[in-house]
Amino acid sequence: MAKHETPLLSQLETGPWPSFVSDIKREAESRAKNEKGIDYQIPVDACEDLLGVLELSYKHGRTHWKHGGIVGVFGYGGGVIGRYCDQPEQFPGVAHFHTMRVSQPAGKFYTTEYLKGLCDLWEFRGSGITNMHGSTGDIIFIGTTTPQLEEVFYELTHTFNQDLGGSGSNLRTPSDCVGQARCEFACYDTQAICHELTNYYQDELHRPAFPYKFKFKFDGCPNCCVASIARSDLSFIGTWRDEIRIDAEAVKAYVGGELKPNGGAHAGRDWGAFDIQKEVVDLCPTKCMRYADGKLEINNKECTRCMHCINVMPRALRIGNDRGVTILAGAKAPILDGAQMGTLIVPFMKAEAPYDDIKEKVIEPIWDWWMEEGKNRERLGELMKRQGLQRMIEVLGVDPDPRMVQEPRSNPYIFWKEDEVEGGWKRDINEFRKYHKR
Incomplete structure (x- = not known):
């Protein structure tokens, strides 16, 4: 018999699609029977209490999870999302129920042996509930206690040669499409660049120092199968500049x-x-x-x-033979401002290992500007909107291009810098200033 009555959750199981509620119930039943004889390292009734607190949240119309401060593994500022229940007496199994993000491999290629090992690890030291590549892109381990965080991290790094992903105000785990491994349209090696930048920027991934989150996503072609144009601060979309x-x-x-x-x-x-x-x-x-x-x-x-x-x-x-990437910046979901798509900043650039041009001419100048000028919890796209595309172009040192323009300007008051104008333009501007001083 279930520990908690969950009539509201049961409604979610009545639709035509598979329900996460059914999955949690199945895991709760498995843990209660413990037919495998596993020595669970967190409360056996954690999944039962998870269903109970979720039912209560639906009943009250508000969450019963609270952020209890920073929790993580030694030396890392990201990778663990602290979760504490505000009803620990009623639901002791989820009094603390932290989530861990595990960095996914480029292209999300696994062996079944590897996946089984991850599941066994989480069954032993966590709730057994996972989210394989949700909106964040990572493997998500949902629910464990504070003492198990270091234990899970040790097993990941020493047994699986696997690292934690990004969370907080840092570089989030880079994500890519399957690329040239299986797609004939891929214009560059998405897996290679994703793997390289993930390794190269490990410090930015694990030790939050940014105003807010920052995402790389790599699409091998304009079909945009990972939707980088809508979901990433820097979007790399494969393209070509010769003929179809x-x-x-x-x-x-x-x-x-x-x-x-x-x-x-x-x-x-x-x-x-x-x-x-x-x-x-x-x-x-x-x-x-x-x-x-x-x-x-x-x-x-x-x-x-x-x-x-x-x-x-x-x-x-x-697709053509002269291939590379188009780079867009500033896409995001609503946070401080509304949702916005990426803005084109580099029409074409070759994407060849070790990608030094992309690192030194695009990524790092943008980061320097954003970390200097960005407000707290301000995404790159919001900074671009606040200071203008012209400022972004200056930061990158690239020439303006008509393809960067979304629509004709609606503001007639454009103020030029003196070093940008010559001859008649400069004379007219000076006369304009004198007139307004009078």
């Missing part, structure tokens, strides 16, 4: 029905004959494509790399 390669024979095969569009993703459904004009050319956002007399042409100077045509006809159209 066209296989004319494969184009004919798509038009003739010999090849299925979209990689055959809609097999089993009759969508009718493929219409290249309707399904590809007319949907190009910049209208840079033309299909006439059985021939497909692309005005590559107008192409914005939206990937639609390549996704629809992957056998006929291929």
